[in-house]
Amino acid sequence: MLTRRAALRAFTFTTLAAVAGRWLPESARAEENNAPLVPEPPPSHSSDAPFTLGPLPFAPDALEPFIDTRTMEIHYGKHHAAYVNNLNKAISAYPDLAKRSVQDLLRDLDALPDDIRTAVRNNGGGHANHTLFWNSLAPASDTKPEGALAKAIGSDLGGFDEFKDAFTRAALTVFGSGWAWLSLNSDGALLVESLPNQDNPLMFGRTPILGVDVWEHAYYLKYQNVRGEYVKAIWNVLNWPAIATRYEDSIKGTI
Numbered sequence: 001m002l003t004r005r006a007a008l009r010a011f012t013f014t015t016l017a018a019v020a021g022r023w024l025p026e027s028a029r030a031e032e033n034n035a036p037l038v039p040e041p042p043p044s045h046s047s048d049a050p051f052t053l054g055p056l057p058f059a060p061d062a063l064e065p066f067i068d069t070r071t072m073e074i075h076y077g078k079h080h081a082a083y084v085n086n087l088n089k090a091i092s093a094y095p096d097l098a099k100r101s102v103q104d105l106l107r108d109l110d111a112l113p114d115d116i117r118t119a120v121r122n123n124g125g126g127h128a129n130h131t132l133f134w135n136s137l138a139p140a141s142d143t144k145p146e147g148a149l150a151k152a153i154g155s156d157l158g159g160f161d162e163f164k165d166a167f168t169r170a171a172l173t174v175f176g177s178g179w180a181w182l183s184l185n186s187d188g189a190l191l192v193e194s195l196p197n198q199d200n201p202l203m204f205g206r207t208p209i210l211g212v213d214v215w216e217h218a219y220y221l222k223y224q225n226v227r228g229e230y231v232k233a234i235w236n237v238l239n240w241p242a243i244a245t246r247y248e249d250s251i252k253g254t255i
């Protein structure tokens with residue numbers, strides 16, 4: 001029999017699944033069996049909804065206590081899902097655009113029809129940014145950048161501690177909503193920057209290596225207005241092996 005807490009959690013997943021359009025059967029089974037929550041893979045592409053919410057690469061409670069379960073559930077199941085849905089709505093009148101990747105759309109916003117440029121900037125940016133964010137996070141570990149990424153952080157940014165200070169500063173000084181980024185310049189050098197709203201470095205000719213969401217929805221339930229505590233906590237759950245691989249794949253394109 002479900003406990004009251006499990007019943008409440010099951011209700012939560014029902015609500016989220018209605019928005020995300022998936023997850024429920026797996027999550028419901030996991031609740032019953034007391035097993036870890038493993039999101040299902042996304043549905044296959046269809047012509048009326050070319051962009052889909054990709055799987056969360058960890059259970060919603062996997063980043064506790066640094067990112068709380070409820071924030072993960074809402075952030076992924078509602079916010080990210082809404083960006084995907086709104087991107088699909090925006091491009092629905094332009095079937096040719098549905099064949100392109102979201103990264104391609106963001107690289108050349110000027111080429112888009114005037115009536116959807118802002119919607120693609122905000123919602124395509126939101127989709128790409130959150131996908132990259134989830135794939136930059138992992139349960140807490142002691143990992144740090146290694147290999148080519150560690151070397152580049154040393155030569156381009158003065159070392160890991162200097163990078164951490166600069167990135168934290170970028171995250172804390174975003175006014176309003178936005179993201180802190182570790183980006184790759186077109187000349188192959190790393191830089192730290194912050195961008196407003198859902199803007200992505202691709203819009204400015206750079207390649208995103210790591211992005212950290214500093215919109216209030218990313219931390220408010222646990223940290224309220226204290227963004228600094230959230231940014232401090234994030235360093236515990238960064239997936240450095242995945243970020244280093246992204247760097248190595250990206251640098252090939254700039255050589």
Ligand code: MN
Binds near residue numbers: 075079130213215
């Ligand atoms: Mn967000």
